[in-house]
Amino acid sequence: MTLENEYAILTSQLVKNYGDFKAVNNLNLKVKTGEIYGLLGPNGAGKTTTIKLLCNLTKPISGNMYLLGKKVPDRSVASDIGYMPQETALYDGLSVYQNMSFFGEIYGLSKEKIKDRVNELLKFINLEKWRNELVGNLSGGMKHRVSLVCTLIHEPRILFLDEPTVGVDPELRVSFWNYFHQLKLMDITILITTHYMDEAQRCDRVGFMKNGELIAEGQPNAILRESKTDSLEDAFLKFSSVELVL
Amino acid sequence: MNFKRTFAVTKRVFRDIKNDKRTIALMFIAPIFAMFVFGVAFSGDVTNVNVIIVNHDQGLQTPNGTISLSNNIISNLNTSVLNIQYMDDENAAVNQVEDGKDYAVIIFPENFTKNAYLGLTNPSSGLNTQITIRDDESIPNIKTAIQGNVASAITTTIQNQGIKSPVSINFDAIYGQNAQFIDFFVPGIMAFVVFLLTTLLTLLAFVGERTSGTLGRLLSTPLQESEIVSGYAIAFGIIGTMQAAFLLIVAILVFKIMVVGNVLLAFLVIALLAIVSQALGILLSSLAKREGQAVQFIPFIILPVFLLSGIFWPIQAIPTWLRPFSYLVPPTYAVDANRAVFLKGWGLDKIWPDILALIIFAVIFLLLAILYLKRRSD
Numbered sequence: 001m002t003l004e005n006e007y008a009i010l011t012s013q014l015v016k017n018y019g020d021f022k023a024v025n026n027l028n029l030k031v032k033t034g035e036i037y038g039l040l041g042p043n044g045a046g047k048t049t050t051i052k053l054l055c056n057l058t059k060p061i062s063g064n065m066y067l068l069g070k071k072v073p074d075r076s077v078a079s080d081i082g083y084m085p086q087e088t089a090l091y092d093g094l095s096v097y098q099n100m101s102f103f104g105e106i107y108g109l110s111k112e113k114i115k116d117r118v119n120e121l122l123k124f125i126n127l128e129k130w131r132n133e134l135v136g137n138l139s140g141g142m143k144h145r146v147s148l149v150c151t152l153i154h155e156p157r158i159l160f161l162d163e164p165t166v167g168v169d170p171e172l173r174v175s176f177w178n179y180f181h182q183l184k185l186m187d188i189t190i191l192i193t194t195h196y197m198d199e200a201q202r203c204d205r206v207g208f209m210k211n212g213e214l215i216a217e218g219q220p221n222a223i224l225r226e227s228k229t230d231s232l233e234d235a236f237l238k239f240s241s242v243e244l245v246l
Numbered sequence: 247m248n249f250k251r252t253f254a255v256t257k258r259v260f261r262d263i264k265n266d267k268r269t270i271a272l273m274f275i276a277p278i279f280a281m282f283v284f285g286v287a288f289s290g291d292v293t294n295v296n297v298i299i300v301n302h303d304q305g306l307q308t309p310n311g312t313i314s315l316s317n318n319i320i321s322n323l324n325t326s327v328l329n330i331q332y333m334d335d336e337n338a339a340v341n342q343v344e345d346g347k348d349y350a351v352i353i354f355p356e357n358f359t360k361n362a363y364l365g366l367t368n369p370s371s372g373l374n375t376q377i378t379i380r381d382d383e384s385i386p387n388i389k390t391a392i393q394g395n396v397a398s399a400i401t402t403t404i405q406n407q408g409i410k411s412p413v414s415i416n417f418d419a420i421y422g423q424n425a426q427f428i429d430f431f432v433p434g435i436m437a438f439v440v441f442l443l444t445t446l447l448t449l450l451a452f453v454g455e456r457t458s459g460t461l462g463r464l465l466s467t468p469l470q471e472s473e474i475v476s477g478y479a480i481a482f483g484i485i486g487t488m489q490a491a492f493l494l495i496v497a498i499l500v501f502k503i504m505v506v507g508n509v510l511l512a513f514l515v516i517a518l519l520a521i522v523s524q525a526l527g528i529l530l531s532s533l534a535k536r537e538g539q540a541v542q543f544i545p546f547i548i549l550p551v552f553l554l555s556g557i558f559w560p561i562q563a564i565p566t567w568l569r570p571f572s573y574l575v576p577p578t579y580a581v582d583a584n585r586a587v588f589l590k591g592w593g594l595d596k597i598w599p600d601i602l603a604l605i606i607f608a609v610i611f612l613l614l615a616i617l618y619l620k621r622r623s624d
Contacts, residue, residue, distance in 0.1 A: 055465075078466065106467045
């Protein structure tokens with residue numbers, strides 16, 4: 001089995017600059033199928049740019065990217081991925097149902113399938129009563145929930161979630177993560193960025209990014225052991241000066 | 247009222263502007279642009295109107311030579327207003343007007359000079375000293391310019407001759423008989439409204455798509471760039487046609503405007519213009535980072551079209567050197583085609599050059615809009 005077929009997400013020597021600023025610098029990322037991989041790092045570390053590169057929203061300067069064994073950009077992979085941006089990225093003038101239905105149609109789902117998925121997902125995010133409410137009238141947390149289910153509507157095999165739990169209350173964050181683990185059991189691969197360290201500990205593996213580079217990666221407990229720290233925050237600070245792969 | 251707090255608000259506004267160099271530039275460029283465009287384009291005088299003279303008059307033989315009253319009148323026509331061409335075949339000349347190549351045929355009958363002088367000596371003879379103008383009266387400014395110019399040339403000639411001749415003018419409209427300014431105006435305003443609203447709505451919608459993140463989400467899906475642009479084009483084509491239909495119904499019911507041709511053809515023109523406009527809106531959105539910046543484009547969208555496309559006054563009233571720029575503004579073709587359909591009853595066989603021009607604009611703008619989306623601007 002070749003390397004690109006072994007991993008759901010694979011990048012090699014990936015570089016992206018914005019002018020003189022190196023947003024992503026020689027990034028080699030390997031995420032296995034069914035793995036929840038958390039990208040951690042301060043603002044400007046390159047987490048969002050990495051996701052945008054993998055979702056074909058910006059072009060790399062150099063390097064290669066593979067999703068599900070296919071070299072990207074490749075249109076045929078688009079149906080297999082779900083991208084949830086940092087912004088809520090919804091149409092405020094459409095209702096919750098209309099937003100979900102629109103994205104379902106874009107992925108080519110049948111009317112019946114859309115109906116079933118909307119019912120199932122609205123139940124999960126507990127917004128069944130808000131089904132016909134305009135998204136513009138929802139609270140920030142509610143919008144985040146709708147944004148997540150719009151990403152999930154077509155049952156993607158890889159999920160790119162850019163800070164999906166910002167503005168979401170703690171109770172719902174827990175249910176989000178329980179759902180992510182359910183998805184993992186279905187062999188769905190998740191690449192997630194987050195600022196919440198408690199969430200990072202629920203990832204199978206995490207990667208610390210700084211200045212566009214991966215400075216450390218491994219299982220959360222292994223990172224804590226190796227860094228001899230109590231929290232991933234402290235571990236990050238420790239690794240900021242020394243690069244390490246566990 | 248607390249002055250300190252008020253001043254803090256004022257200061258905040260200036261700081262905001264100071265940090266946005268584009269806004270500063272536009273604040274100064276837009277007024278100069280407006281003044282330039284209005285000052286240069288809005289001369290108001292009609293010039294270079296194509297007319298044909300068919301002169302059947304042989305003149306009058308006198309012991310001192312041949313006198314030709316018709317040639318004297320022609321020499322007194324203002325050639326900066328009228329661009330004169332001569333033809334012998336009256337029917338062929340009228341065909342030129344019917345085809346829209348010229349605006350009028352000025353016909354001097356046989357024995358015009360002879361009859362004028364005979365009429366002078368015998369006013370009750372009823373001899374024909376009538377100049378016939380067969381013209382396109384669909385554009386009031388041009389009609390007035392032609393008719394006024396001929397009348398003025400007659401008066402000057404007769405005064406110079408020191409006679410009181412019974413020369414009169416017979417007006418025979420080929421197009422636009424009894425057309426009022428509103429008849430001329432409505433087909434133009436239909437194009438203007440659709441162009442303006444569609445460009446602005448798409449511009450704002452697309453800046454919104456980008457700032458809200460929906461564009462990013464869309465581009466990560468199997469949806470292709472061409473599908474996004476085409477989807478918008480179909481939607482705004484339909485909206486533009488509906489706007490035009492609504493405007494037309496009001497114009498017919500309230501202003502009782504003249505509609506000679508097939509309005510469905512006019513709707514086709516408007517739908518094409520809407521497609522051109524939405525593609526232009528998408529292109530312009532690439533220059534704006536947020537809605538506030540997009541709004542600053544309004545003068546640059548409105549003014550050139552307002553002044554150059556012949557909506558409010560004919561292209562013949564724009565300085566000659568500026569006229570080529572009119573043909574770079576898509577609504578010019580829509581205005582021309584709509585007016586031809588409404589006031590002249592022209593069909594596809596005659597307005598196809600306008601439709602072709604709009605299709606070319608649409609294809610170029612749509613391709614550029616697709617390329618812009620493909621570029622994945624950061």
